[in-house]
Amino acid sequence: MSAEPARVTQPREAPAEPTESTSDKAMLLFFYSPTSGPSRRMDGLVSWLYVRERKRLRLRMVNVDVCRDIAERFRVATVPTLVLVKGRRVVARLEGKVTGQQIDDAMLPHLRA
Numbered sequence: 001m002s003a004e005p006a007r008v009t010q011p012r013e014a015p016a017e018p019t020e021s022t023s024d025k026a027m028l029l030f031f032y033s034p035t036s037g038p039s040r041r042m043d044g045l046v047s048w049l050y051v052r053e054r055k056r057l058r059l060r061m062v063n064v065d066v067c068r069d070i071a072e073r074f075r076v077a078t079v080p081t082l083v084l085v086k087g088r089r090v091v092a093r094l095e096g097k098v099t100g101q102q103i104d105d106a107m108l109p110h111l112r113a
Contacts (some may be wrong), residue, residue: 026111
């Protein structure tokens with residue numbers, strides 16, 4: 001199994017990884033635009049979080065230029081935006097360029113619970 005996160009490039013939901021129980025994992029949606037400097041700078045932070053927490057976290061990278069319907073569903077007005085979904089509910093949200101510490105502070109309490 002690859003450690004690469006799924007990149008949502010079509011206007012549809014990305015399929016769940018078939019070999020693991022995904023219902024127990026939180027899902028981090030990273031809304032980005034390839035033309036956004038802050039999005040590109042945050043890509044490394046998000047990838048680092050995924051590698052560190054991949055046993056408890058699924059990651060979907062959503063290109064807002066392609067997947068506008070998903071961005072609208074999650075009310076994304078700015079990129080980058082991080083949305084953590086757990087148990088079919090949004091439990092954390094960060095908008096704009098943030099630091100690794102801010103990501104940890106917002107996300108980790110929900111991954112440990």
